Amino acid sequence: MKKLRTLLPVFLSAFVALIAVNAGYAFAASTPPAEFVVDVPEEFFAASIASVGDGRYCVSGYIFHDDVPNNSAMVVLVDAHARRVLWKTDIPYAKDHYENSSVDCVRSGEFYYVLTQERTDSLEAQSDTLLVMSKISSAGKLLKSQRVDVGRDVWPNLFQAGPEGLSLVGGASTDSIDRGGKRSLFVAHFDRDLSRTQLVVLPTGAFWDPSYAKLDGTSLTIAGGFLPNEHAKGAANEGYAVSKIDLSRARYVWSTFVAPPNRQAQGAVSLPDGSMAYVGVGDDRLLLSVIDASGHVARRLSAPRTICSVDALGVKDGKVQIVGTRCGETHSMLLLDIDPTSGTVLASRDIGDGAGAVSFDDDAVWMFVGKPGSDRKLFRRVAR
Incomplete structure (x- = not known):
C-alpha cells in the first residue's frame, strides 16, 4: 500500500501531463493552417x-x-x-x-x-x-x-442574411450606365425561398460598386462613388460620398462628399465610436478622412503612399487596417495598421503574393491566391 501511495503522484503527474499535451494538440488543431x-x-x-x-x-x-x-x-x-x-x-x-x-x-x-x-x-x-x-x-x-427585378441595369452594395430572411442593398438604372438613365438606390428584403417581401426605392441617384453599406433595422449607412441623376437638383455632386438614410421615411438624413470622382483607389469602414473612416489613394499620398456620426468631416489626414490599391478594410483595437497592393509590385500585398486620430502608419507587413479576393474575419485576413505561372490555388490565413 505504501508503495502504491508513493507511485500515485507519479501516475497523476503523468496523467495530467498527458491531458495537457492532448489539450494543447486539440487547441493547435483548432487553429486553421x-x-x-x-x-x-x-x-x-x-x-x-x-x-x-x-x-x-x-x-x-x-x-x-x-x-x-x-x-x-x-x-x-x-x-x-x-x-x-x-x-x-x-x-x-x-x-x-x-x-x-x-x-x-x-x-x-x-x-x-x-x-x-x-x-x-x-x-x-x-x-x-x-x-x-x-x-x-x-x-x-x-x-x-x-x-x-428592380431596374434594367442593377448592381449590389450589400447582401446579408438575418433572422427574417435576406436583405439586398443596391443601385439600379432605367437604362444601362453607359447610356445614362434615371438612377436609384434600393433596399429589398426576401424570405428564405427568395420571394420579395419589401422594397424601398430612392430615385435620387445611386452608389457605385465597390461600396460599403451597413443596414441596421430601418437605418442604412452607405459609402461609395455617388452617381447623381442628370439634370436633377444636386447633379453636380459626383464623387465619393458617405450617407445615412432613414428607410422608414425613404429619405436621406445626411450626406457628405469626402473625395472627388475617379480617385485611384478608395473605400470606407465603420469605426467603434459610430464614425466612418474613408481611405483613398492619391498621386503620392495615402489619404484618410474620418466622418463622425452626424455626417461631419472630423479630420482629414495623410501619410506617404506605400500601396496603390485598397483591397480590404478592417478595424482592430481602434486601428484601421488596410490590405493593398504594394506600389510598383503587382503581386506583392501589404497589411497596414493606421492610427485614425493621427494618420500615422503604425505597422506595415508583407503578406505575400497578390490575391484575387481578400477578407477580414475576426483575428485573421483570408486570401484566395492564384500563384503567377502556376495552376495551384491557395487559401491563405494571415494573423492580424
Missing part, C-alpha cells in the same frame, strides 16, 4: 470571400472560358479546419445572355444564398447587368434561382 491548396479548376477566379461559420468560407467567383471568351459563375465552399473544398457549384446564366459571375454569398440556417451578376450581351454598350439570387443546399445542390 497558414496556407493550403484548394481543389478548384485552374480557370477559377475568386471575387469575394465570406465567412459562413464553423470555420467555413464561401468563395464567390467565376470560371473563365478562353474559347468564347466569357465567364460563368461558380461558388466554392472551403473548410479551413479540414483544409479542403466541401463542394463547388456552377450557377448557369440565361440561355440568351452572355455571361455571369458570383459576387457574394451568405448562409442562413442550413442553406447558402449566392448573388450573381449577369450580363445580357458581349458588347458593353448593348449589355444590361442583372442580379440573380440562388439558393443552395448544405450539400452544394442548386435548388432555385430568382432574378432581382
Whole structure:
C-alpha cells in the first residue's frame, strides 16, 4: 500500500501531463493552417470571400472560358479546419445572355444564398447587368434561382442574411450606365425561398460598386462613388460620398462628399465610436478622412503612399487596417495598421503574393491566391 501511495503522484503527474499535451494538440488543431491548396479548376477566379461559420468560407467567383471568351459563375465552399473544398457549384446564366459571375454569398440556417451578376450581351454598350439570387443546399445542390427585378441595369452594395430572411442593398438604372438613365438606390428584403417581401426605392441617384453599406433595422449607412441623376437638383455632386438614410421615411438624413470622382483607389469602414473612416489613394499620398456620426468631416489626414490599391478594410483595437497592393509590385500585398486620430502608419507587413479576393474575419485576413505561372490555388490565413 505504501508503495502504491508513493507511485500515485507519479501516475497523476503523468496523467495530467498527458491531458495537457492532448489539450494543447486539440487547441493547435483548432487553429486553421497558414496556407493550403484548394481543389478548384485552374480557370477559377475568386471575387469575394465570406465567412459562413464553423470555420467555413464561401468563395464567390467565376470560371473563365478562353474559347468564347466569357465567364460563368461558380461558388466554392472551403473548410479551413479540414483544409479542403466541401463542394463547388456552377450557377448557369440565361440561355440568351452572355455571361455571369458570383459576387457574394451568405448562409442562413442550413442553406447558402449566392448573388450573381449577369450580363445580357458581349458588347458593353448593348449589355444590361442583372442580379440573380440562388439558393443552395448544405450539400452544394442548386435548388432555385430568382432574378432581382428592380431596374434594367442593377448592381449590389450589400447582401446579408438575418433572422427574417435576406436583405439586398443596391443601385439600379432605367437604362444601362453607359447610356445614362434615371438612377436609384434600393433596399429589398426576401424570405428564405427568395420571394420579395419589401422594397424601398430612392430615385435620387445611386452608389457605385465597390461600396460599403451597413443596414441596421430601418437605418442604412452607405459609402461609395455617388452617381447623381442628370439634370436633377444636386447633379453636380459626383464623387465619393458617405450617407445615412432613414428607410422608414425613404429619405436621406445626411450626406457628405469626402473625395472627388475617379480617385485611384478608395473605400470606407465603420469605426467603434459610430464614425466612418474613408481611405483613398492619391498621386503620392495615402489619404484618410474620418466622418463622425452626424455626417461631419472630423479630420482629414495623410501619410506617404506605400500601396496603390485598397483591397480590404478592417478595424482592430481602434486601428484601421488596410490590405493593398504594394506600389510598383503587382503581386506583392501589404497589411497596414493606421492610427485614425493621427494618420500615422503604425505597422506595415508583407503578406505575400497578390490575391484575387481578400477578407477580414475576426483575428485573421483570408486570401484566395492564384500563384503567377502556376495552376495551384491557395487559401491563405494571415494573423492580424
